[in-house]
Amino acid sequence: MTEKLSFEADAALIHRLGRELVARQETALIELIKNGFDADATEMSVVFTQGAVGPALEIRDNGSGMDRPDLINGFLRLASGLKVQSPFSSKFGRQRAGRKGIGRFATQRLGDHLVLTTRSEHATRGLRLTVDWTAFTRGRDLGDVEVLLDEVEDCSTGTTIRIQHLYDDWSDAQIKRCWRGVLGLQQPFPVRPVTAALKSAKVDPGFAVRFFRRNELLSDEMAVVNLQTEILDHLHAVIELRVDDAGKAAWSISRNRFGSTRDWQTIHHEHLESGNPPPYKSLKNAWMKAHYVILDPSLLPNLVYTRLRDELASQGGIRLYRNGFRVVPYGDPDNDWLRLDEMYTKRSFLAPLANRNFFGIIEVHDPDGELYEEHTSREGLIENAAFSELKNLASSVLVTAATRISEDRGRKTKAGGLNRRKKQASDAQEVLSKISDAIDAAKEATERVANESTNASALAAVAKVEEASKLLETKRIEVESAEQQMADEAAMLRFLATLGMTTAEFSHETGMTFEAFRLDFGRVFETVRSVAESDPVLMNQVERASGMLSRLDTLTSYLNALAAARSVRGIREVSLGKAVQEFERGIAAQAKAQNIELSAFTPPYDPLFTEPMHEAEIASILLNLYTNSVKAIKRSSQKRKISVMADRMQDADRVRLRFYDSGDGISPEIQERIFDAFFTTSFSPPAGSKDSDHATGTGLGLWIVSQIVGNVGGEVFVGQTMGDYSTCIEVQLPSEKADEA
Known part of the structure; x- marks a missing residue:
């Protein structure tokens, strides 16, 4: 006999799903906020209350609300397919942000009692759903546990979720993490008024979330975090731009903590010197509002500086909105659509103008799609005349405004002519x-x-x-000893300078004749290959000689570039990232010849500028670390590997270079001595060896590195290794001053 059975669910399934799907309380709250965004809310308030019945949480939004079918088929039905069937919101066409079916479990994760009050836009009455999560106990059928649904008279459009008897305490730090978790959903601030015509066209006015604490006994509500308190209040200036429907552009500085504001002035990026520039031919109806900050610890409170630096590293830049909708990827991390990071890297302007210095948006109004056209993938706009004019204009305004603000602060605005301060020596x-x-x-x-x-x-x-x-x-004895040491070091430096000049002269002379030298040997190699194809030994020697010639050419070119850098006596900010990349290109062939796997890693959009120093000093650091690593690798039987990593330290105003190798390592007892002059771990060659063999391993390489680093106020030490690397030398250099970053 065949029986027809069906699955049944235990009521405790709700608790299990709540804990497994929403493990952290912050995740649960973020999901509930995302549901408000999906419901086309423009404002949401999250209120943590403390009353006589204990802690509670209210989440209020002014979205589209829910009617009875929405509640029954959506909220009360597990694994409903509403979000799958409708991936975009009905009013503003937002792409839904909430995870499918997680909302109800998020409320259960946060507290044991839920009261959900909601009213849809066209309904005359609201609905109130009451759920006691403690009733969902093990042993009861899920369908036997009742929830209560009532009609309510006094209810505004939108949804209010009240969760009582919270399971967890909420610190301000946790609340702020939730706010940051939904920051990407929020349009930073309105740029232009949303007119009635735009409202009828269903233009998305944005989404704002505010967090409060309230003592119900005192009826006192205090803001914990919102966009204004967390970021905008601390930024130094506001830069605005507008382009009217005739193409006439103007810009202003509406807030400036370092000087006077600037009233609206007309502008055209191709007619910057004109007092009455012409209108744009294609660009119309555009607005920009950009908050500007100089990331200098002396200009911001310590905690605020750290928070802004971290937030703007991921959220900084200028986002683009078209007809109220965000256009990706403009303003995303690593997207430099206005070429701000590129200008910063070139150092044509000394004013801080990287993406991380701005937090703003540009809005364009083009409801008929006549000015801008999206790619078929809906990722970005096609490069046409209007979009090109918009980018050039916005970039010009931002650079102009940043330059004006730097002038107000008494700072240089253009590169060039920076000299190191010299202290007058005393006897x-x-x-x-x-x-x-x-x-x-x-x-x-x-x-x-x-x-x-x-x-x-x-x-x-x-x-x-x-x-x-x-x-x-x-002290007199100590001074005499120090003077003697300085005299010895001065003599050593004269020797090294002479050696460097000789090396530079040698590389210069060989470079002048190398072209003819390479061509002559190229013909010789071709001739030998044509007549000695059957002699594998000779062919192998020819290929080996050809490879050595190529490596010599590459190394000579790198030394010539280094010598040219040494000839520039002035000092300036040096890009550590660029130096590492040039080092990798110059040394790659030489490393490959010695079967060394060489890799280098630098940030894609951060040039890692140091404080003013000689460009050749960075190259000297890299070369000395490389030669030491090669000697250590040759003494080891491990796989030959060198990795060079450059990055910016997040908790200090420094850039960092880490040089890893798989050599024989550095024993702990000598780690403090390796930077002393003439200390070496190399073995001395036999007495009858060539002079060039004796010249290696003099113990000056790391001493030179420590002298260069110490002179600019940095540090060098034996760092932490990683993976199968045995040694790490870490160099920390002061980054360029924060007001020029």
Whole structure:
């Protein structure tokens, strides 16, 4: 006999799904906020209350609300397909952000009692759903647990979710993490008024979320976090742009903490010197509002600086909205559509104008699609005349405004002519001698007074003068020792300078003749290949010689570039990222010849500028670290690998270089000594070896690195290894001053 059965669900399934699908309380709250976004809400308030019945949470939105079928077929039906069937919201056409079917479990995850009040736009009455999650106990059928649905009279359009008897405490830090989790859904701020005509066209006015704490006994509601308090209140300036329906463009600085504001001024990026520039031919109806910040710890409170730096690293830049809808990928991380990061990298302007210095949006109004056209993939706009004019104009306005603000701060705005401050040297011995004479005179005077009187103060003064005399003598000996050390180092530096000049001259001379040298040997190799194809030994020697010639050519070119950099005596900000990339290109062939796997990693849009220094100093650091690594690798039987990584330290105003190798490592007992002059871990070659063999392993490489790094206020030390690398030398250099970043 065949029976027809069906699955049944235990009521405890609700609790299990709630915990497994929504593990963290922050995730649960974020999902409920996303549901408000999906319901076309423009405003949402999240209120944490403390009353007589315990902590509660209210989430209020002004969205489209729900009617009875929405509640029954959506909220009360597990695994409903409403979001799958309708991936876009009905009013503003938003792509739904909430995860499918998670909302009800999010409410269960947060507290044990739910009251959901909602009214759809065209309904005359609202609905109130009450759910006691504690009733969903093990052993009861899911369908046997009742929830209550009532009609309510006094109810505004939208949805209010009240969750009582919260399971968890909520700190301000957790609330702010939730706010950051939905920041991408929020249009930062309105740029232009939303007129009645635009409202009828269903233009999305944006979505804003605010978090509050309220004491129900005192009826006191206090803001915890919103866009204004978290970011906008701390930014230094507001830059605005408008283009009317005739193509006439104007810009202004409506807020400026460093000087006066700028009233609206007409502008055209191709007629910057004109007092009355012409209108744009294609660009119409565009607006921009950009908040601007200089990421300088001295200009911001410590906590605010850290928060803004982290937020703007991912959220900074200028987003683009078309007819109220966000156009991706403009304004996304690593998207430099206005070429702000590119200009910053070139250093044509010294004003801070990277994407991370701005937080803003551009809106364009083109309801008929006459000015802008999207790609078929709906990822970005086609490059036409209007879009090109928009990009050039916006970029010009941002650079102009940032330059004006730098002028208000008394900063240089264009690159060039930066010189290192030189301190006038003093003769330490002469100064110490004068101090010694003064102390001797004071000693004689106090001794005379003490001999003529038994006053305790006079005797104490004699003792203090005697102590000062001994301290001065100790310091004099230390100064003499330091001067001797400086003289030795000066002699060493003269030797190294001579060696460097000789190397530069050699690479220059070989470079001049290398072209003819390469062509002649190329013909020789071709001739040998044509007549000795049957001789594998000779062919192998020819290929080996050809490869060595190519490597010599590459290395000579790199040395020539290094010598050229050394010839520039001025100092300036140096891009660590660029130096690493050039090092990799120059050394790659030489490393490959020694079977070394060389890799380099730098950030894609951060050039990692250092404080002013000689460009050749960075190259010297890299070359010395490389030669040390090669020697260590040759002493090891491990796979030959070198990895060079450059990045920016997030908790300090420094850029960092990490040089990894798979050599024989550095033992802990010598890690503090490896940066001393003439200390080496290399073995001395036999007495009969060539002079060039003896010249290697002198113990100056890491000392040179430490001197360069120390002179600019940086640090170098043995860092933490990773993976199958045995050694890491970490170099930290001061980054360019924050007001030029």
